[in-house]
Amino acid sequence: MKTLIKHAIVAGPNGFTGDLLIEDGRIAAMGSHLATPADATVIEAAGATVMPGLVDVHVHFREPGFTQKETIKTGAAAAAHGGYTTVVAMPNLDPVPDNVTDLTALVAKNASDAMIHVEQFAAITTGLRSTDLTDYAAMKAAGALGFSNDGVGVQDAATMYHAMQGAAAVDAPIVAHIEDNGLVNHGVINAGPKAQALGLPGINHVSESAQLARDLTLAEATGVHYHACHISTKQSIELIRDAKKRGVNVTAEATPHHLLLDDGHIPGDDAMFKMNPPLRSEMDRLALMDGLLDGTIDMIATDHAPHTAAEKTGSFKDAAFGIVGSETAFALLYTSFVRSGWCTLNQLIDWMSTKPAAAFGLDAGRIAIGAPADLTLVDLDHAYQIDDATWLSKGHNSPFIGHTVYGKVLATLAAGQLAYQEEGTL
Template sequence: MANEKKNLLIKNAAVVGPESFTGDIRITNGVITAIGTDLTVPVGTPTIDAAGQTVFPGLVDVHVHFRDPGQTDKETIATGSRAAAHGGFTTVVAMPNVTPVPDEEEKIAAQLAKNAAESVVHTRQWAPITDGLRSDQLVNDAAFKRLGVLGFSNDGVGVQHARTMMAAMAAARAVDAPLAAHIEDESLRADGVMNAGPVADQLGLPGMPNQTESSQLARDLDLAAATGVHYHACHISTRQSVALIRQAKAAGVHVTAEVTPHHLLLEDSDITGDDPNFKMNPPLRSHADRLAVIAGLLDGTLDMVATDHAPHTVADKGGTMRTAAFGIVGLETAFPLLYTRFVRTGQMTLPQLIARMSTIPASAFGLPAGHVQVGGPADLTIMDLNTPYTIDPATWFSKGKNSPFIGEQVYGRTVATIVSGALVYAAAQKEGR
């Protein structure tokens, strides 16, 4: 669906991003063909008047879970991609922890075809690193890369054996593909359900120490230096990890890193009871850790924001912190939360936020996104940044309603999302549902 290219004229666009200007944007066959004033188009071409609103390059999320095939009670490509469009995202990259895991050529080819047929945004695909995610048998990287995967990840499962990880890095490097790591030493995690520390002790819940993440990250960075792979560190959450990545970048290691909105905005002290909506992996960390990941995002140690959108059924997130599934949804709340908490408070400028949610992730992974310029793809987001509203899961397209941010007042409502010139989300669509 997202491959359908359209013609469109956007009038009075106040564009913010790497290219900032005010004017009209003419789109022909899915490409921006002119930027200027008083542009004309053939009669019958759809027109959007963006006066009073803000236009920026479509958001890019390199870490989402669409659960399709095999877990479609949680999400589908259709619902997940519509949630992405509702959140202002025009490009996402889906993780391979679906059922069955697409660890053979026929399976990954089917997954890519399904993404193309059923997504309303550009949905790229991570292939698994190993068969079934938990084995030590590598997939056929060369064949998968030829089919069109972006790179390789076992997200949801940390690669436990160093020998397997080093071989996987060498294989990914050989085909010039990135490797994205879920960083977790399972022997240190044990039965932990939240951050280890005083809050877990007070609640009587088993904790996961910071070293669950940082010790395996240290291993991986050493292996990445040896192999030369583009190593991408998923959902960084600890101050130790930020320091390790900063050191590795200074040493010339090809490492990029992401941080989620929830690790930027919440900490373990926000968990005041046994509430599964606060259960995610990695867990919400301490105040010092949260400050460290914010500082890391601002200084470029952590390159980008990624949601780790993880929808679950009500039953999966029911019960207690001990029994509920890990993860929260994020596609429909990420931009408004970060805009409200960081931009409106002066901790970050709007161009800085757009860079970390669009231009930088696109550049890091060679995706044709992140800019508004003649000759570029017409993947755009139009936002109302001035009208407050309350986060309400009844307005979401995602099947998942699992979020600790429900009820918060935010700014940054998506007015329209345009993919290849096609209007894939408009506010009126949701109102009419």
């Protein structure tokens, strides 16, 4: 099967204006005024920008076990709507993919139900909360990209140490939700003036950095690829920066919401602003931005966390943690970061595609002859309003609804096949 994308602005370090020819799911030719094969489908880009498909290493698709929130099909559709062609799903499911049988079934369903590439993390420990390690060699052979207990920090240091040894032995990453439960102390919002003003129990920032310091020490000792999820504090940035200088094999992600919002933006006791880790101070947010620029933070990941409307209604005290992000991340960041001049489009593509693909060994994140035809077409020139009525996710829990942004996704192709197309375009 052949597809010709004509008259596109191709983004990237070797960007150009012209055409892309796709054959059998890969980029076969690039250049100006390519001949149209007789049997090709033509996509008229008409000056739209073509980027490498976005890569998100942190999503929650909720299936099996919580399909009232999201399914693999709806989550993958939402990701495609947001320009993502590869995502990695977390294992906090029911049943937890902590054994070969359940993981094999989940990997197969990811492949059958999604029009994009859905990779899967398996559990670090059985049931996510025990101290019993899963069989890393068998799980990797069954399709696990790495190991995570996301949603729950590994509380026992010996368990994490042995997990890192086991993951290093099979050349797989440990992907860590970093949170010391004893220091969280049932908090629901960042500890500080906003928590005090709203009369809500606060989460001390050291609940993240204290466990991160432990983990970086263990990672240095074991040599494992240690990936720090959703970093949110200045202290964490400093710890990772120092660890990288020492040669620790650590990568880190930040979320769009932690980069764009801090607890000063919380308007009141509004559960749409409740997430884990919580929105921190302005000082922390600015430190995250600095960390992106200097390479301490390697990538941006959404932590797409859909919930039902009932679960996100009411007070911080009772609502679920988390917001959705797949369908808004690129547009929000392009509008706030690129259009403001804070970074370039190519830098944003690096953080949202090229670098996460490289960190996790994924064949993605680049536009080149022979590369997979995982591509995102976007309109960078016209403003639109974020409207959750257009979303394909089951989750509508976001504080960004109603924001005016640029960077609408017009089409997403995974292995050369249309995974999403905006109605009435192209």
